[in-house]
Amino acid sequence: MTPDQNAGEAASKRRKAVVTGAAGFLGSHLCESLIGGGWDVIGIDNFLTGRMENLTALQSAPEFRFIQQDVTEFISVDGPIDAVLHFASPASPIDYLNYPIETLKVGSVGTHNALGLARANDAKFMLASTSEVYGDPLVHPQPESYWGHVNPIGPRSVYDEAKRFGEAITFAYHREHGVDIRLLRIFNTYGPRLRPADGRVVSNFLVQALAGEPLTVYGDGGQSRSFCFVDDEIRGIVALLESDYVGPVNIGNPNEFTVMELARTILDVTGSSSEIVFEPLPVDDPTQRNPDIGLARELLGWEPLVQLREGLEKTSAWYSKELAEK
Numbered sequence: 001m002t003p004d005q006n007a008g009e010a011a012s013k014r015r016k017a018v019v020t021g022a023a024g025f026l027g028s029h030l031c032e033s034l035i036g037g038g039w040d041v042i043g044i045d046n047f048l049t050g051r052m053e054n055l056t057a058l059q060s061a062p063e064f065r066f067i068q069q070d071v072t073e074f075i076s077v078d079g080p081i082d083a084v085l086h087f088a089s090p091a092s093p094i095d096y097l098n099y100p101i102e103t104l105k106v107g108s109v110g111t112h113n114a115l116g117l118a119r120a121n122d123a124k125f126m127l128a129s130t131s132e133v134y135g136d137p138l139v140h141p142q143p144e145s146y147w148g149h150v151n152p153i154g155p156r157s158v159y160d161e162a163k164r165f166g167e168a169i170t171f172a173y174h175r176e177h178g179v180d181i182r183l184l185r186i187f188n189t190y191g192p193r194l195r196p197a198d199g200r201v202v203s204n205f206l207v208q209a210l211a212g213e214p215l216t217v218y219g220d221g222g223q224s225r226s227f228c229f230v231d232d233e234i235r236g237i238v239a240l241l242e243s244d245y246v247g248p249v250n251i252g253n254p255n256e257f258t259v260m261e262l263a264r265t266i267l268d269v270t271g272s273s274s275e276i277v278f279e280p281l282p283v284d285d286p287t288q289r290n291p292d293i294g295l296a297r298e299l300l301g302w303e304p305l306v307q308l309r310e311g312l313e314k315t316s317a318w319y320s321k322e323l324a325e326k
């Protein structure tokens with residue numbers, strides 16, 4: 001075989017994925033991981049909450065192509081396509097409260113369009129759903145079989161119900177049209193590229209601690225979350241994509257901490273002497289959250305490897321650099 005034939009052969013073996021939300025925190029890490037795993041990737045984003053700088057490494061990769069588009073408009077991408085991964089959506093409570101209608105539209109119309117693209121190409125479809133479908137859970141930890149406890153008209157419902165609709169239409173396309181689906185439920189994830197002003201608890205506390213400003217604990221800080229480092233999360237997502245299991249599957253770290261415990265750990269990791277201040281608890285803020293990851297362990301052989309302290313050290317180093325450059 002000539003070198004050209006070799007190159008042609010290698011290129012033809014690469015599968016092609018479309019990732020919506022490619023300029024986001026998870027989307028950009030996911031695109032990089034897929035490329036490393038032998039995929040060509042077409043990334044789509046409208047930069048509502050995504051950032052151009054998240055694409056810096058990707059834009060020099062020949063396996064990556066970017067389309068700036070709002071996926072609530074018809075998505076036109078040349079085939080063949082092997083997988084469509086729908087990750088576009090505001091994901092931080094302050095973002096989806098700032099963009100309530102956009103959040104509802106990307107979870108509903110956007111999911112419909114992305115499913116249509118998958119169906120037209122006979123491609124696998126993955127929906128990035130969320131632990132928010134469990135609402136303020138009455139079952140703890142949360143297994144995939146739990147139907148949730150969601151306020152359908154509260155301020156968080158724009159995200160929760162959009163994702164629940166997304167899950168419903170994804171399963172309807174599976175049953176009605178035979179689309180090969182993967183339904184993923186993501187729990188709180190943190191790491192480099194969670195933008196400093198994102199508003200989620202890890203980014204807020206790290207930025208505040210590094211600046212010597214007070215850490216803003218909402219409520220009494222007794223509410224809990226289970227934090228997964230981004231590298232673990234992406235490894236789980238790719239394992240689900242490559243598996244034969246349609247889901248839903250929880251991907252998250254089951255080690256649970258109260259918000260106060262997180263605040264103290266962040267002060268310790270950063271060596272900050274910031275004080276802790278208390279602010280009102282947002283409406284419908286879930287009191288507890290912890291993924292039951294039995295299914296992911298059994299079906300995907302996946303579990304998180306990075307524990308909170310180590311993940312926070314890596315993330316803190318990234319914020320130090322990021323903030324120094326601004």
Ligand code: UDP
Pocket residue numbers: 092093188199200201202204205216217218219223225259281282285286
């Ligand atoms: N939180 C906090 N201070 C902040 C930001 C968030 O105490 O500056 C709390 C928030 O009320 C919630 C938890 O931290 O109980 C996680 O919030 P986040 O916005 O990260 O994500 P959620 O899990 O609520 O979607």
